Amino acid sequence: MSTQQVDVRAAESDPAESVDSFRARARAWIQENLERADPAAHIGVLRDEGADEDELAHVEHERTLQRKLFDAGFAGLCIPPEYGGQGLTTAHQRALNDEMTGYEYPARLQSPTFAPCVGVLMDFGTEEQKLEHIPAILRGEEIWMQFLSEPSGGSDVAAALTTAVRDGDEWVLNGSKIWTTGAWWSDWALCLARTNWDVPKHRGLTVFMLPLKAPGIEVHRIEMLSGSREFCQEYLTDVRVPDTDRVGQVDDGWKVGTRWMFHERMASNSPYTTLPGGGSRGGSRVTELFEVARDAGRLDDPISRDLLGEAKMLDVVKAALGERIGHGIASRSISDQSASIARLMSGLAATRMTSIGYEFTQASGAAWDSADGAVVERGTDYLMQQVSCIAGGTTEMARNAISERVLGMPREHTHDVGLAFRDVPKNRSAT
Template sequence: MSTGTGSAAGAANAEATESVADFRRRARTWIRANLRPLEHNEGAGVMRADTTDEEELAAVARERQIQRMLFDAGLAGICFPREYGGQGLSPEHQRAFNEEITGFEYPGRLQAPTFSPCAAVLLEFGTPEQKERHLPAIIKGEEIWMQFLSEPSSGSDVAGALTTAVREGDDWILNGSKIWTTGAWWSDWALCLARTNWDVPKHRGLTVFIMPLRQPGIDVQRIEMLNGNKEFCQEFITDVRVPDTDRIGDVDNGWTVGTRWMFHERMLHNSPFVTVPAGWSYGGVDATVLVDVARDAGRLDEPRVRDLIGEGRVLDLVRESLQGRIGRGVVSRRMPDQSAAIGRLFAGIASTRVTSMAYDIAGSAGAAWSAEDGAVAECGNDFLLRQTTCIGGGTTEMARNVISERVLGMPREPALDRDRAFRDVPRGGSGRS
């Protein structure tokens, strides 16, 4: 494939702000000349184990290449400032691009969490040196980032982090473990939340660091899911030295960074920094999959199945409209930032429901299938893994808490550790000794 307009045209277009219409036309021309059209519902399913490691690495390499092609064409980092390699354009330009790239290959693995929340956090809290070092590399596809948040001992309570960072001169020494990091085995850098102070309540003793993943002291172990997928990883961090220049934000003020970090994570559907096809669904399952499953199961004419397909389509329409409303409300400040949790909650629940309906429609083939069963194949595994869309990216339970307490203003959930030094909070055997 040709690289299309090239860096010269991209640079020329960056000199003056394009109208959304002109940008859309340029994007459409380039996409159709350079990117492969996707097959119908290619990549659908819940974390399916349908590629070998070699195929996965080849796909990652291809997506890095696509990201670089987008950069050379002046189509990458659409809403990032120009001084960091972005285009300095508006969210409307990004939405136009998302609409035009629908149906074509795109660098999906690089979008979350690399662009959002990681690059968004760097842009908001990073030092000028950190931004100059990393944001251009991210926009070019040279760096893929992960988020080291969850830990084996604390689940969704990320503020209960036990990974420690101890100051030693101009460096910090990190020890601990992170878990449920999708794609860490082929990634480059990470944002890491660590505990720097045990003598204050848990939210006040945290600090955020950046670190390269390929270094001594970081052992990445892959976790095999019940369907054979090994994308989730656990990382063991042993005496990893991080210079203080790689600290994000103030010491012990990591929760301020973390709150925005989780906002950007929940805003994935509406993030101006992320390139995803229009109508992208959380978990890769939407109502069009239901049509395919019904057809291949020979049940497309059954009234009840048609009702389920209709329900799925309504969920898709509501999700798209809701995400648009939240995005506009947050940007205009008519809605608080924490309203992003509403979209996160609905996306997780809707995805789980559609996956369950696909399993229902599949009938007996949901329990036993062959490769010749078309869209019916793997519906059983998708059903067993359906809750991952309510866990990854912040659980829907946490989203409910955020909505009730920070959007609706309801009383806060009681917490016995709120005003206690973290070292005095009782913990199980995995706690700090």
Template sequence: MSDQVESVEDFRTRARKWIRAELGKYRGETAAGLRSVDRDAELAAVAYDRRLQNKFYEAGFAGIAVPTRYGGQGLTGAHQKAFNEELLGYEYPTRFQVPTMSPCAAVLLDFGTEEQKSRHIPAILRGEEIWMQFLSEPGGGSDVAGAVTTAVRDGEDWILNGAKIWTTGAWWSDWALCLARTDWDVPKHRGLTVFILPIHQPGIEVHQIEMLNGAKDFCQEFLTDVRVPDSDRVGAVDDGWTVGRRWMFHERMAANSPHVTRADRPAIVDTPMVDVARAAGNVDDPGVRELLGEAHMLDLVGSALQDRLTVGLASGVLPDQSAAIGRLFHGVANVRQATIRADIAGCAAAAWPEDDDALVGAGEAFLMRQVACIGGGTTEMARNAISERVLGMPREPAPDGNLTFREIPRGKVRGSGPG
């Protein structure tokens, strides 16, 4: 058997043939997203994504850059990018990409034991496991290291108590990567540990949070005496911040990770901006044309920036924290494009005919636009990472840096540990 790696162009040709022969056209209404969807319809879409993921796996197009010993194809990020380019306009299992493949599977590949990787990575690639990240907490905001969900050792197990929040899709997912505090008597970054656990088990309550557009994808989870075997610990005890830093890197990479399958231009899920202008009857207006040009420019710059970051990160020319540059641009650009879309739609952004697909949702997208700057790590945190860890600017003062975590003042939040 030859060890020669299939060329990117040969792989592209093979992928193109399979995609066009076997996949249906992309349908945004069935993809994962923060929108109001009937519960049964969402569960049907999740089930379809599982079947679709398995179809990719059986055809040899799941985990393109994942090592073969874990069920992947053992190819490169360039092969994944070629596949993503050919996928434009066609369906793919959106619920198995972010956060399942990145950051969750990526973290397992970096820090998991052989048993953990062999047990979970193939199951993910076959469509059997959808993963979420239990990271943010009700009282923590963007201060991930301030986690108060507590894990206490009990023989060969750990007992977890606390709460997590803003977990998109937890109610229909299977497993979680969870950050917990295992030592309150050291500075906050030094007393954390990462675990993996099934979401639907005794002791875990999943509550859906209704957003202003009626969507209920965001969830809050309450953990009460949840027992986790030590074999499901990721990384060393109290060294969770080492895992966490890499976790944050993969979270910022998100859809641009070499482990993620997606249509090369995510904007395919949106109605093209020019169609909005045509539907609003103002496509010939000079001001509208200027807005269309700006929206197109943001697409072009975003695509070029991600290509540059991908190459720079893969080659080591750019530090890992440079992923925050893409995160920041994505958030700011999405907010601006949602604003442009609403401006072009005009009055139809407030009220639109239900049969006019191009105008539907322009106002809702405007009201929800700030989500792009919050989910996946806030753009404020991305700015900090860029300034301090990429540009080398002085770090912000940390008044609690010499305190043990127990000594840091905090408000009382349900599920908090001792302190």
């Protein structure tokens, strides 16, 4: 059993405060201390965030919100008290999520800082690493990213070419990572690197913690079709990392990586994340779609009302499925690989929601102006919709995991089984 499962189940067996009492206390504090959320915040699909100064101001505000939650005893509900958490249960976290509906919250800190990064540290971090970093995360002092994808690797993160070479009590890292959300304003990262080229690709990996302001790390921002510059590519040149910042055993990084991807797939259902019901990141989009239909003049259209009903159905099913899978994994009644089911559902539902929004727009989906209200940018969202099936691990990878690791179907055939990674062709010319 993993550390996470032990911690969560132990807390659930001996809660320090009843869920009803906690809910009432949380409701009173939220109403007194938090502002109502901006209903226009984070709508659409990876839209232009605006001026960098505004984005940095939002990040600092969310750090402040996280600190307020920490000081009030509402941060890290399922994290043990020795690491700054509250040692409560997933039911307490769900109650907090419910009560925060409609209020501001530190959205940028939830993923990937709390899931997957906190989950990985809880599962594999040393006692010293947990004591140093988890309280700082809970206070909003550290925002973490994940260095997984590489320009050459696509979804095959085990094919990492970023290298880590031992040099005494340090490691020297060289390579590049890509598609890192918000790396330009973050503090730390978990990085998967190649430490052994003479074994099959899954056996020669190791995970490290990196401070993003370390010498040798360059962060370049990527401009998307929508104008968003949220994603980044990082270049690592002779980055020196002490061995004390290694997470897990040398060459055993795939064991860490497997749990890492589990926590990533469970992000919106993780016991570590605070995501309000109806929140724009991970929550309901039905209200948003209703506003698009209204501003497009389609509310009385029976086809549009059917589409809104479909969106509501997807919303309800996704929430129920996520809760069932989260409970099943925590109670060990289902495999933790079932997190891929929630990942697949969230990707497909988000893509369909975006398509529904575009179906309301008619000609305004191709050309709009500021007077079009919620219809604005729906055409761009439609072009960006597949992001939901790529970010956080592709839905194709989720289907593979479900078929092979949940349903027990035969594994997909590969040509590099048992082959040392240095001998695996890396591109057409190498072949």
